[in-house]
Structures are given as structure tokens and as C-alpha cells.
Amino acid sequence: PPSRLIAPMATLTEPACPSGPCSCERDGAAEARQGGIEEFTLLVFPCRAGDAGPSARSGVPPKPDGPALAEVTLRRHPLGLAVRLRNLGAPGRGLSDEVGPIVLTEPTRPVPVLGAVVSGASVAVACWLQAALGAERAVELGAGRGLVGFSLASLGIPTVLTDIEPAVCSALRESIGACAVEGGDAGGGADAARPAAALAELAEVRQLDWDDGLEGLNLGCTSGLLVGAELLWADDAVDSLWEAVSPLVLEQDWELVYGASMRPSNALFLDRLGAEEDAELSREGRLVMRPCCECGGWRTAEECVVAHWQRKG
Numbered sequence: 001p002p003s004r005l006i007a008p009m010a011t012l013t014e015p016a017c018p019s020g021p022c023s024c025e026r027d028g029a030a031e032a033r034q035g036g037i038e039e040f041t042l043l044v045f046p047c048r049a050g051d052a053g054p055s056a057r058s059g060v061p062p063k064p065d066g067p068a069l070a071e072v073t074l075r076r077h078p079l080g081l082a083v084r085l086r087n088l089g090a091p092g093r094g095l096s097d098e099v100g101p102i103v104l105t106e107p108t109r110p111v112p113v114l115g116a117v118v119s120g121a122s123v124a125v126a127c128w129l130q131a132a133l134g135a136e137r138a139v140e141l142g143a144g145r146g147l148v149g150f151s152l153a154s155l156g157i158p159t160v161l162t163d164i165e166p167a168v169c170s171a172l173r174e175s176i177g178a179c180a181v182e183g184g185d186a187g188g189g190a191d192a193a194r195p196a197a198a199l200a201e202l203a204e205v206r207q208l209d210w211d212d213g214l215e216g217l218n219l220g221c222t223s224g225l226l227v228g229a230e231l232l233w234a235d236d237a238v239d240s241l242w243e244a245v246s247p248l249v250l251e252q253d254w255e256l257v258y259g260a261s262m263r264p265s266n267a268l269f270l271d272r273l274g275a276e277e278d279a280e281l282s283r284e285g286r287l288v289m290r291p292c293c294e295c296g297g298w299r300t301a302e303e304c305v306v307a308h309w310q311r312k313g
Helices: 029-034 120-132 147-154 166-184 189-202 235-252 264-274
Strands: 039-047 070-077 080-087 098-105 138-140 159-163 203-207 225-229 255-261 279-291 298-311
Touching: 039 120, 070 098, 070 120, 080 120, 098 147, 098 166, 120 147, 120 225, 120 255, 120 279, 120 298, 138 147, 147 159, 147 166, 147 189, 147 203, 147 225, 159 166, 166 189, 166 203, 189 203, 225 235, 235 255, 235 264, 235 298, 255 264, 264 279, 264 298
Parallel strands: 138 159, 138 225, 159 203, 225 255
Antiparallel strands: 039 070, 039 279, 070 080, 080 098, 255 298, 279 298
16 A cells, blocks of 8 residues: 555654544554555644754654645555645745646565655655745656656656666656656646646656766756755765765756755765855755544654755855
């Protein structure tokens, strides 16, 4: 079911939120009664931005610091997941308040780490970009299921989605074709078909190992937007990611938006960005929560940070 495709990370917990922890999730009774979950919703709340290091709350995320900013609906699809994003906060820079359906195809072969799942950080970044930032073109690093990159393409931004794994790249290309079918069958006429048309025209998939640098993308001298979420799983990869993204930001006026869960390697990377004197770093805390329709409690909650890094001036 879709619930098993959300990243089962250490920060996914049953927190003591205003409505209390979910009493159904502990024994799996709710899912057993439903016979598997066909559709569920994630809500994205603001929260105080941490440093992306280990949580001082012993695994219990903070309470939301305001009303929900976005609603994300995920439903089972023959190829994996179909996702809709709805902006509930302030309107963005002329961007659509709703994106989808976006089909996220599951790779046919196992891939390392969590390249085949949808992390809370990627959900937070996709929703943040929908409301906060436009760009002339974009590149997603370590795209995985492609939620962030496909969201940008659906908003009319030419986007290159990259990943090191051939199986992931194949699944991303299949998603582009599947979105066209999904949009055509959505029953919403031209508005429903717009994301599908945008994906077919504006999304491109390329195999890339960012550990080797980004020169192979031939990005030229024009500026754009780099995006990524959950790219670091070890401290020794921080320098490689810095060396990949910093020349574009500091020399060619690209901007970087990065989604980070509470992991030491992410904290080291954000500290490295913040220490650069010629650039400025902003951080916004997000809490991605899945409510339980049975008891009104929270089944999962992932705390993360959305960081925006750009050259000064």
C-alpha cells in the first residue's frame, strides 16, 4: 500500500500532538480493517527550524507552529503512487495552488538506501517550491521517485531530473508517460491535463552521479534552480555535495533549495552553506504529518528543514 512507500525514517514517530498519538497504528487494527490503504493524506505544517542535527526531543517532533500550509494526497496507482499537492498557505509567485495528479513509478529493481520511497523532506520541498519560488529552469539531484522535479515541471518550469541509478531513471521516464494518461483520465478537462502536458514537454531525465560533479549537464552560464532532498547518508559525502553545487551558486547565480531531515550529515552540509560569506542561507522548519482517519490522532510525523541558499546581492 502507499503507506509502505513513505520513507520509514527514524524521525517518523507517533508524536504527542494536540489530538494525541494514533491508537490504531500501534496494533495495525485500522489497516487490517481497511484491507490495505488505497489513499491517504499528508499535511505540511510550519515548525521552528532546527539545525537538521539529531533531535533534542528524543525522537518526538515539535508541535505545529501554525495552520497547515499544504495538503498532499497519495493514492495507490498500478505503477506506484499518484500524488496531488494543494497549497493552503499564501499564494505563490503566480504559481498554481494545486498540482497533480503526478504519477511516481516504483523502480522494478531494488535500489540503494531510500531511492524508491517518498521522504517527508521531498514532500516539504515540493510544497515549499509551489508556494515560494519560481525559476527559469531547474535541475533535481538524486531525484529518486521524482516528486520535487515533476512538481516543478507541472508548474511550467523546464526541469532535468537526475539520479545515479539506471533503474530509477527508467522509472522516472515511465512516470512522464504515465502522467499523460493520468491527466487525460482525470475528468477535469484542460486544467487537469495541464500537468501532464507540462511533464511531457518540460521534464527530462538524465543519469548522473553528482559525486563526480555537474559538468556533464552542460548547464552553461545562465542561472537556474538546483533542488534536492535527502541526498546525504554519510558525513564523508558532505564535501562532494558542496563541490558539486557551490560553483553554480557562487559563480553562476544559481539558487539551491535542499530538504533535510534531522540527520548529522545534513546538519554538516547546512552549516557549510551558512558559513559561506558570499552567500546567504535561510531555513524554514516543516512538519509532515499523516493523520489517522480512524481516531483523529497522528500516525506519523517527520520533522525536516527546507533550506534556500543563494549568492548575496
